Every structure is written in structure tokens, then in C-alpha cells.
Amino acid sequence: MFSSTTCFLFIILSILPKSRTNEAAELLNESDYNGKKFEGFVVGGRFAKIQDFPHSAFLAINCRKQKIFEDFTCGSSILNQWILLTAAHCLEGCKSGTKVLASVGAAKKTKGTFYAVGKFASHKKYDGDIMKNDICLVMLATPVVFGNTVKRIQLTQIGIYNEPAVLAGWGVTNEEEFIDSQYLKSARQVVMTREKCMNMLPNLNKGYLCATGDKRSLQDHGYAAVGDSGSALIVRGTIQIGIVSYKMAAISESLIAYTDVSKYYRWVTNTAKALFCQE
Known part of the structure; x- marks a missing residue:
């Protein structure tokens, strides 16, 4: 598909023209998600400017499962002009013929x-029953165009757990009445120690961290809910440390389990290269 030199240098791709698709309106219809897992929207928090979260991308998923199609929405983050990072459960069970659109560059989804998605790759050892290895890369059919409202996220191999974090996503703002929003919202989060996490979620797998709403922040206090799955938990404004994965509502509405991105740095690098260079 691409030359070896191009594959090696794919992270610093040159800027190319943007692409639109007229399938957006059809795919962006809200779905009747059954709540088994958790698509992820921000409850509480505050409305956000896309300039503050230019890495954010909204995914509208028309998932082909055997002979039927199911609609889902998820969040994701921009790794480079071709690749987005999201949760594996967002595309769980989706077969060939699945259609996915990514929306970038605007607070209103x-x-x-x-941009149409060309292909995706979930972790081969993802397990949706015990929520393990919940990570997925999505490759676009055409590259995004970077600008003030569209930028890549940064990843690190070093876990950053003791700094203020923030989550941004689209969707439900009231879980009881299932009130959603077309606009991006953000909420400050506090990353908990592994010990505290395990006290509340004793079956939490390795490769996860957990965080909850920062109660010290009166305006920005909130948490993920239905529609935010796959969205990024970030620190220092540009570094992603987590991917919204799941929560146990019976234990806590606001305690969220995130895939710990630092634990999957090598997987992300290798899988991104494989997707980009795939024949």
C-alpha cells in the first residue's frame, strides 16, 4: 500500500486535503443502546471549546453484526493524520461492511x-466479558487536516497518575432521564491510586487505571456516562493517559475504569504501523 520509507515516516505525514462524506446525517442518528457496556458521555462538567480539546473525535458507528446493523456512538482521540485511538468495545463484534464516520474540529458533533473510516484493529486479547485490553485503533480512509481545532494527542510510556486530569466527550448529561447533548463537555478528574481502585473494583485488570470527578471543582465536576467510551483522559493539556472503558454503576456512578494507555504504548506503535502499511 505504501513504500517502506513512507511507512517508517507515517507519524509525520504531510498535510493533505480534507474529505467529507454525505453519509454523516444517516450514521449520526442516536442509537437505542442497551447499556450493556458504556458508550460514554459526560454527566455534569461544563461545555467545552474544541480549541481546548482539538484531539477529540466523535465516532458514529453503523456496526454490521451477522445479518443486522446496530448503531453506536463513541469518542476517540487523534494520534496522527490517519489513526484514531478508541476503546475496543466500541467496535466489538463489528463485521466487514461496518460503516464508521469520524467528526473532528467542532464542539457540536x-x-x-x-471522515470515513477505512479499517480498524482491536487488541487481539480484548475480552468484553471481563473487560480486558479494551483498546482499538481506527484508520481513516483519508487523512485529517490539522489546524487550530484539529491536533494530535501525545502518548507516553511513563504512567502519570498524580496530576490533575480532564475528560471531554459528547452525549448524556443526565443519566436518569437520558438527556444528551450535541455539544462537547469536559470534566476535571482525580486519578486514584491502584490500591484505592482495587478496594472499590477488586476485579480490575492490569492495564487499567481509575478516576472520578474532582469534587473540589464546582464548575467542572462530572464523570463519563453513556456515549463517552473511547474518549481520552488527559493531563498537561496534550498527554493522554486513559481511554474511557467502563464503570460499575452499582458501586459508583462516577468511578470510571480507564484503559491505561502507557501500558499499551508498544501495542499502539506496532499496530498503527501495521494498519498504515497493510497491503
Whole structure:
């Protein structure tokens, strides 16, 4: 598909023209998600400017499962002009023929620039029953165009757990009445120690961290809920440390389990290269 030199240098791709698709309106219809897992939207928090979260991308998923199609929405983050990072359960069970659109560059999810997804790769050892290895890369059919409202996220191999974090996503703002929003919202989060996490979620697998809403922040206090799955938990404004994965509502509405991105740095690097260079 690409030359070896191009594959080696794919992370610093040159800027190419943007692409839109007229399938956006059809795919962006809200789904009747059954709540088995957790797509992820921000409850509480505050409305956000896309300039503060330019890495954020909204995913509208028309998932082909055997002979039927199911609609889902998820969040994701921009790794480079071709690759987005999200949760594996967002595309769980999706077969060939699945259609996915990514919206970037706007706080209102229907007003962004839309890009069709060409292919995706979930972790081969992802297990949705015990929530393990919940990570997935999505490759676009055409590259995004970077600008003030569209930028890549940064990853690190070093776990950063003792700094203020923030989550941004689209969707439900009231879980009881299932009130959603077309606009991006953000909420400050506090990353908990592994010990505290395990006290509340004793079956938490390795490769996860957990965080909850920062109660000290009166305006920004909130947490992920239905529609935010796959969204990024970030520190220092540009470094992603987590991917919204799941929560146990019976234990806590606001305690969220995130895939710990630092534990999957090598997987992300190798899988991104394989996707990009795949024949």
C-alpha cells in the first residue's frame, strides 16, 4: 500500500486535503443502546471549546453484526493524520461492511468535518466479558487536516497518575432521564491510586487505571456516562493517559475504569504501523 520509507515516516505525514462524506446525517442518528457496556458521555462538567480539546473525535458507528446493523456512538482521540485511538468495545463484534464516520474540529458533533473510516484493529486479547485490553485503533480512509481545532494527542510510556486530569466527550448529561447533548463537555478528574481502585473494583485488570470527578471543582465536576467510551483522559493539556472503558454503576456512578494507555504504548506503535502499511 505504501513504500517502506513512507511507512517508517507515517507519524509525520504531510498535510493533505480534507474529505467529507454525505453519509454523516444517516450514521449520526442516536442509537437505542442497551447499556450493556458504556458508550460514554459526560454527566455534569461544563461545555467545552474544541480549541481546548482539538484531539477529540466523535465516532458514529453503523456496526454490521451477522445479518443486522446496530448503531453506536463513541469518542476517540487523534494520534496522527490517519489513526484514531478508541476503546475496543466500541467496535466489538463489528463485521466487514461496518460503516464508521469520524467528526473532528467542532464542539457540536454534527458540525465537524467528517471522515470515513477505512479499517480498524482491536487488541487481539480484548475480552468484553471481563473487560480486558479494551483498546482499538481506527484508520481513516483519508487523512485529517490539522489546524487550530484539529491536533494530535501525545502518548507516553511513563504512567502519570498524580496530576490533575480532564475528560471531554459528547452525549448524556443526565443519566436518569437520558438527556444528551450535541455539544462537547469536559470534566476535571482525580486519578486514584491502584490500591484505592482495587478496594472499590477488586476485579480490575492490569492495564487499567481509575478516576472520578474532582469534587473540589464546582464548575467542572462530572464523570463519563453513556456515549463517552473511547474518549481520552488527559493531563498537561496534550498527554493522554486513559481511554474511557467502563464503570460499575452499582458501586459508583462516577468511578470510571480507564484503559491505561502507557501500558499499551508498544501495542499502539506496532499496530498503527501495521494498519498504515497493510497491503
